[in-house]
Amino acid sequence: MIQHLVTSGTFTLDGGRWDVDNNVWIVGDDREVVVIDPAHDADAIAAAVGERTLLAILCTHAHNDHINAAPDLADRTGAPVLLHPDDRVLWKQTHVEDDPDDDLPDGAVLEVAGIEIRVLHTPGHTPGGVCLYAPALSTVFTGDTLFHGGPxxxxxxxxxxxxxxxxxxxxxxxxxxxxxxxxxxxxxTTIGGEAPHLEEWIARGW
Known part of the structure; x- marks a missing residue:
């Protein structure tokens, strides 16, 4: 139900440029899927989707390394690109002439292959950052909000x-x-693995 793809490229912001590897997540079944964070390589992502119907392209936030393949993937598949409205200002730094197709607001519930995905607005890394929680899969897709080892x-x-x-x-x-x-x-990581470190993060100003 969860397929993992790693793509590589660059992250640019505030005049800096870094080489990065991104996790792209595909959630669904053998008929329909959603893609979470279409990074760098529309060819590789489209190949991973294959003949399945791509229902939506979900962006956890709008840093360029998480959205740079979104318009190309949307053009190939006809799938809408969804992004929290508070991140549109960042989106425009990468895609001046394209807009997301719809919003990804807090509390929205999406469905793919009988699985509910709940949108949790988690600002801080960016204003419109979201996490995508799939209770039936006991999984949350956190983008760059939470990592193994810290925020x-x-x-x-x-x-x-x-x-x-x-x-x-x-x-x-x-x-x-x-x-x-x-x-x-x-x-x-897991929620239980990260929870004990909350006070440490605050003390360190991570």
Whole structure:
């Protein structure tokens, strides 16, 4: 039900440029799927989707390395691109002439292959960052909000550390401890594995 693809490219923001490997997640069955965070390589993502119907392209946030393949993938498949409205200002830094097709608001519930995916607005890494929680799969897709070992980066434009920690505390650490955390980069973790470190993150100003 969950397919994992790693694509490589660059992340650019505030004049900086970094080589990155991104996790792309495909959720569904052998008939229909959604893609979470279409990064870098529309060819590879389209090949992984194959002949299945792509219902939607879901963006956890609008940093370029998570959305740069979105318009191309949408053109190939006809699937709509969904993004929280608070991240449209970041989207426009990458795609000046294209817009997302629809919003991905807090509390929305999407369905693919009989699986519900709930949208949790988790600002801090970006204003419109979201996590996508699939209770039936005991999984949350966190983008760059929460990683194995700590919160996502702050200190760049449109980010705020206290807001990010509050989002993790209030929206993610309230999920069941066994919930798998599938991240935007790097290795997976669990809610239970990260919860004990909340006070440490705050003290370190991570």
């Amino acid at each position: 996502g980066a702050t200190g760049r434009s449109f980010s705020d550390f206290p807001t990010l920690v509050g989002s993790i505390r209030d929206r993610l650490l309230t999920l069941p401890e066994a919930t798998a955390v599938h991240t935007g980069h790097g290795d997976p």
